[in-house]
Amino acid sequence: MGDCIDERDGRVDARDEARAIAERIGDLRAQVRNLALAAENERESGSGVAEGTPEAGYSEFIVADFEERAAACGQEIGWLRKRHDEIMGPYSNFAIWEEEGVAECSECGSLFFLVELRGRFMARTCPLCGERVHEGPFDMRGFKLARERRRLERRGEADTGELETEIRRLAMARYLTSEWYLLSGTPTSLLGYDATQEGYSFTPDYRNDGFFCLRAEYGYAEVGGISGEMALFDSLRRCVNDPSSPLYGSKIVPNVNLVTNGSKGGRLTVMRNQTDCVLLHPEGAFVFEAKRWRSHIAVDAGRKEVRVTKRGRTRCFPAGEGPVYQVTANRKALLKRCPGLDGQRVCGVVAFVEPNSLSGDAGSLPCGGGVFFGELKATGKSGLRNPIEKCIAGWSAHPMKGGGLDVVAMAETLLSEDNRYELPIDPVGRM
Numbered sequence: 001m002g003d004c005i006d007e008r009d010g011r012v013d014a015r016d017e018a019r020a021i022a023e024r025i026g027d028l029r030a031q032v033r034n035l036a037l038a039a040e041n042e043r044e045s046g047s048g049v050a051e052g053t054p055e056a057g058y059s060e061f062i063v064a065d066f067e068e069r070a071a072a073c074g075q076e077i078g079w080l081r082k083r084h085d086e087i088m089g090p091y092s093n094f095a096i097w098e099e100e101g102v103a104e105c106s107e108c109g110s111l112f113f114l115v116e117l118r119g120r121f122m123a124r125t126c127p128l129c130g131e132r133v134h135e136g137p138f139d140m141r142g143f144k145l146a147r148e149r150r151r152l153e154r155r156g157e158a159d160t161g162e163l164e165t166e167i168r169r170l171a172m173a174r175y176l177t178s179e180w181y182l183l184s185g186t187p188t189s190l191l192g193y194d195a196t197q198e199g200y201s202f203t204p205d206y207r208n209d210g211f212f213c214l215r216a217e218y219g220y221a222e223v224g225g226i227s228g229e230m231a232l233f234d235s236l237r238r239c240v241n242d243p244s245s246p247l248y249g250s251k252i253v254p255n256v257n258l259v260t261n262g263s264k265g266g267r268l269t270v271m272r273n274q275t276d277c278v279l280l281h282p283e284g285a286f287v288f289e290a291k292r293w294r295s296h297i298a299v300d301a302g303r304k305e306v307r308v309t310k311r312g313r314t315r316c317f318p319a320g321e322g323p324v325y326q327v328t329a330n331r332k333a334l335l336k337r338c339p340g341l342d343g344q345r346v347c348g349v350v351a352f353v354e355p356n357s358l359s360g361d362a363g364s365l366p367c368g369g370g371v372f373f374g375e376l377k378a379t380g381k382s383g384l385r386n387p388i389e390k391c392i393a394g395w396s397a398h399p400m401k402g403g404g405l406d407v408v409a410m411a412e413t414l415l416s417e418d419n420r421y422e423l424p425i426d427p428v429g430r431m
């Protein structure tokens, strides 16, 4: 019978079996936890009983039984993981990962299909070890390897082939398990090492300075735009995960299509506002537009006009076009789409990812809403983090009635918007 199964069916079977294994491991892990808890409780209640009595013997027997059952679960987990490794064996070549929806755990290094990822929305866990899969551990290793590559290059040592492969593998695993990829719906057809289909492509990589990036292969504007959006998302993600930041616990949703109804000449129209990122905090929201313009950028006093200068040539965006127009329209669309939001507590933000310079009336966020500008990586006055945090602190000083916004529900609404790209994973796994 085996001969009749073509390659495609074989892959589907592998995916189904891996998924069933992941589910079983999840159940077993929960059983182990419960048994450990039960044993602990029994030990505690048994500790009051006089030693050597029949009651004490019975208690010891119960504890031993719990421990034995937990050990059996552990053994079964071991067998299942072994079988899982066998299934994933043919996928150990990372070059096919994105096509097949395969990635690696940042904690235990196991390979798994993305459909097996457990948990939701910025709290995903490895199906095999149960640890959180996130960007941090990948980036720590990538940072070290990329610096090692730079060191070798400086010393003129040629053979970095193995190192190069390891860096690419790490970057690919990091990309495929990243919240950005899982939430943004960025099509995998844009990802790859040759640009045949769409005419452009990008590659996950660690730069020589050790930082993760999406390397644009051919420098097309779309690719630059996507890598700018990802840089913005990543920088917000770090704040949202940082318990010392006022942004801690906010929800961020990248690449949102805000669909609203409008009317044009008396006819009903459907508007789609593509928003690079929305940040939802219980006390208010931000709508982001990322611009990866490697230029000198000047913003006028009323924050209406933007002048972009590159190689001596200046392009001027009046208020009715360019980033101010985009972010204003998206801010309005978000207010329409989420009626629970207060207009005074929704800001539009134009985030310049890597400008040569940013001058004029940038920064200094107006707390009452409106639009402001900032430089993604700057920490001072022209940076983004300080004004956003200040703004949230201002809102939090006067909390909204009724406990603030339900950010999870709002994020779910935004993520369910139509017209999002297809992903190789289940839609339910995206949140």
Ligand SMILES: [Zn+2]
Residues within 6 Å of the ligand: 105, 106, 107, 108, 109, 110, 126, 127, 128, 129, 130, 131
């Ligand atoms: Zn793991």
